[in-house]
Amino acid sequence: MSGQQSGGAAGASTVFQPLEGDDPTTVAGYRLAARLGAGGMGKVYLSYTPGGRPVAIKVIRPEFGEDAEFRRRFAQEVRSAQRVQGLFTAPVIDADAEGTRPWLATAYVPGPSLADAVVAHGALPVETVLLLVAGMAEALQVIHGAGLVHRDLKPSNVLLAADGPRVIDFGIAHAADATSLTGSGVTIGTPSFMAPEQAAGRRVTAATDVFALGQVAVYAATGVPAFGEGTSHGVLYRIVHEDPDLGAVPERLTSLVTRCLAKDPEARPSVAEVIRLCQEANAGTVLRRPEDWLPGAVSADITVRAATPAPAAAPEPAPAPAASATAAPGQGQTPTPPPTAPAGAPAGYAPTAPAGPPAGYSPTAPASVTPPPAGPQTGAPSAPTPPPHPGHAYAPTQGPAPAAYPGTGGYPTTPGFPAQHPHAPYPNAPHPQAAGPGGRPPAPRQGTAKRTLLVGLAAALVFGVGGAATVYVLTKDDDKKASASDNGKPGTQTGSGGVTGASSSPSSDGSGESGSAPSAKPSAKADPKPVTYENINLTRGYHLTFGDEVVRPQDGEDDGYDLSYDSGSYLEAESTGGTMVLLDPGQEGTLEVCRAETRFTQKVNVDKLAPGRQMCVTTGTGHMGLVTVKAFSPEGSPSTYMTLDLTVWRNGAV
Structure with missing residues (x-):
């Protein structure tokens, strides 16, 4: 290997x-x-x-x-x-x-x-x-x-x-x-x-x-x-x-x-x-x-x-901060030099822990962070303002860099989590500036509750009127929908390659509107997009339904299914009006070929099949499929199955 x-x-x-x-x-x-x-x-x-x-x-x-x-x-x-x-x-x-x-x-x-x-x-x-x-x-x-x-x-x-x-x-x-x-x-x-x-x-x-x-x-x-x-x-x-x-x-x-x-x-x-x-x-x-x-x-x-390229060098650790954030008047500061990588490290080899800053680190603070109050800073600098959520990157915008931690490239050992504000009354409490007296959230402005009540009453009234109208329309159309038929199939089917809309009740003249005058001649319908399912292991006694969103084998072989592997060792088009055509060896199956073929049969014996043979299947619900045989279950397998590729054109039959 x-x-x-x-x-x-x-x-x-x-x-x-x-x-x-x-x-x-x-x-x-x-x-x-x-x-x-x-x-x-x-x-x-x-x-x-x-x-x-x-x-x-x-x-x-x-x-x-x-x-x-x-x-x-x-x-x-x-x-x-x-x-x-x-x-x-x-x-x-x-x-x-x-x-x-x-x-x-x-x-x-x-x-x-x-x-x-x-x-x-x-x-x-x-x-x-x-x-x-x-x-x-x-x-x-x-x-x-x-x-x-x-x-x-x-x-x-x-x-x-x-x-x-x-x-x-x-x-x-x-x-x-x-x-x-x-x-x-x-x-x-x-x-x-x-x-x-x-x-x-x-x-x-x-x-x-x-x-x-x-x-x-x-x-x-x-x-x-x-x-x-x-x-x-x-x-x-x-x-x-x-x-x-x-x-x-x-x-x-x-x-x-x-x-x-x-x-x-x-x-x-x-x-x-x-x-x-x-x-x-x-x-x-x-x-x-x-x-x-x-x-x-x-x-x-x-x-x-x-001439193999060398890997990119590991990012250098961030420099350590100065000994003191502020210096006494008249005294200079001597910054601490950044730590260096250990000598003798092999080129191109790195430990599993990253040496650079944590993923998601940003040099700028989130826009929603409240800046500290302006004014002279004395003594130790204030802690940087934390981001609004623990999952955000920790990114101070002022003050010295955090102290370096051994082995982490100068970053805290728990990056990405905000520091607790020193005056917060409990963990994850809001910033003191955003709270009311005693650390409580500020009280809402007067009149807010009254306006909220009026808005709620108006919304309820509108919803009631709209809901009554919806119920009336649904009830009125109930008789029309009851007359629609799709051979027991749902009116709406969704496949991995596209969506077919809900079917309306067809009239005798094909206009789609019961009791209305014939409409103008419709334009030519575009061919549906193919949806392909590869390497389906169809076990004997199981069936496939082309209209399913995910076509996969299901138990049963005699109940109006689109294609079944019968226990008698043959494939059969089960659905009412369904047909099959076994293509010739080497014949390339396409939607046009399947539409043109008329050598219909209801079943094909497995002993007539070999890897590479293809079959066109037309279902009673108007779908068209191309089945490609890939392999058969090996000797000694506890089940008998065949491996198929299936391409479905939903509503593709003419």
């Missing part, structure tokens, strides 16, 4: 991106120097160890940190990954699965990813590809030996260093797999480099990584994926059912990639056999990795990434 991703093949300003407002400045004592990239699992930053070695720190997304199962698996994968100490992997050197946001740190590799190198400079020479594949195979040997399966081997997870490739992010997909997020819009794994068993939801083994290794080899040698590009469901369908396109693969690599891309996991070579095949493709000689194993343009990118 690793966490490193590099930026594009360009200058240092592109590789090392500056920290933004939502980026942390430190992670568990590591002071961050730049942002290296971001992915589906989190963001990656550059930092340094206390000894000055650069490291890559991946901070996991908050959504995953909130999932207890992810944290458990993440901790397990980190322990396994720390046993991986191969020459072609980036070792995990530190991690925390229990913190507010889980994170891990790996050795920083100064090189572009294979994906960046191919995009910037094109396909790699055959000799380079052979060394690349052999190095990746050695990395997989060590990873599999630690009891891990990579599960997400792809060009962006292979870094090109001066002395060979580095495989990163091994095991992290397993930590995220089967958490609550995988059924709510988060996809783990990259479709273009998945194995057939992954796409079908079957068991993942070391052979799964060998299939991905063959795909990476094709991409490195040709610049395009083995199963083409396009939509995810289209690529997955080709991976499961079609042969790869190897027409542009050099002849010396054909035998290697053909065996790796076998559909049957048992027919694929082991990683040790992959290394032997690389040697055979190299005329049977021992593979030797020269210093210039990469093309010159790619080697230049390594030089750019080797």
Whole structure:
């Protein structure tokens, strides 16, 4: 497991991106120097160890940190990954699965990813590809030996260093797999480099990584994926059912990639056999990795990434105040010099507590603070006026700075809380100047109570008249609303992608006004906006209702539902007037295609489905949906389900 991703093949300003407002400045004592990239699992930053070695720190997304199962698996994968100490992997050197946001740190590799190198400079020479594949195979040997399966081997997870490739992010997909997020819009794994068993939801083994290794080899040698590009469901369908396109693969690599891309996991070579095949493709000689194993343009990118920026220096503590706030006439004051940082502190390393002022500190006081009375100041200065609420920043506007506190950069140990006024009769009491005699709040002005009573009586009168009118209107329209019908559905439905208004009672002529003359011809209605729900695990015996604000599986299969997974192993359009159309393999489903299709049916057997197939569903309530099959429940699963993507156009049927 690793966490490193590099930026594009360009200058240092592109590789090392500056920290933004939502980026942390430190992670568990590591002071961050730049942002290296971001992915589906989190963001990656550059930092340094206390000894000055650069490291890559991946901070996991908050959504995953909130999932207890992810944290458990993440901790397990980190322990396994720390046993991986191969020459072609980036070792995990530190991690925390229990913190507010889980994170891990790996050795920083100064090189572009294979994906960046191919995009910037094109396909790699055959000799380079052979060394690349052999190095990746050695990395997989060590990873599999630690009891891990990579599960997400792809060009962006292979870094090109001066002395060979580095495989990163091994095991992290397993930590995220089967958490609550995988059924709510988060996809783990990259479709273009998945194995057939992954796409079908079957068991993942070391052979799964060998299939991905063959795909990476094709991409490195040709610049395009083995199963083409396009939509995810289209690529997955080709991976499961079609042969790869190897027409542009050099002849010396054909035998290697053909065996790796076998559909049957048992027919694929082991990683040790992959290394032997690389040697055979190299005329049977021992593979030797020269210093210039990469093309010159790619080697230049390594030089750019080797010049890592240093993190910003920690802010200096505020200077300590003078020995006395006031001096006797004729006597000068000697200010105390500010404290200095301890000698020998490692560059780029900082404790977890910030050394600068607290978050939210402002150099000016809030506008609502009452200034102290003017006049000569004698003796000790008065305490600064506190802000109006404990949550506001503590910001005095006059007088000397507060005394420095050790280890806090010159700020009190409880910043953000106002000091209690010395004359306040009780905690959080109002300032004495704002209180009446004896510390009580000032009495209201005469006449206020009388005016308040008159205003209240007038408001009550207006409300009573308005309320009576409202009741009359609602009662009058009650008979009209009773005649409206939406097949038992609510009149108003709200979806994540838009809101549909309450339906009025349609007349026989479609004008929307019962008993009135036909209105002018309406203008063409705009197509509704699509609302997409990804990775829905629809269990057998459950159904979906497209009009729900959040479409999710609910128990039941025979009660007028829009789409159900029947216990007889078929999908069925249950609602009155509902229909289904199974699109042809490779046919791209859109709103226009679904409206035009007329090959209607009420049910589709599951054995006719495969990952990537799509179905158009028209409901009896006028909604239209596009269902995309992604996977089926794996062997040994306690329940039978299929994973679907659903796009709904509410009121989109014509």
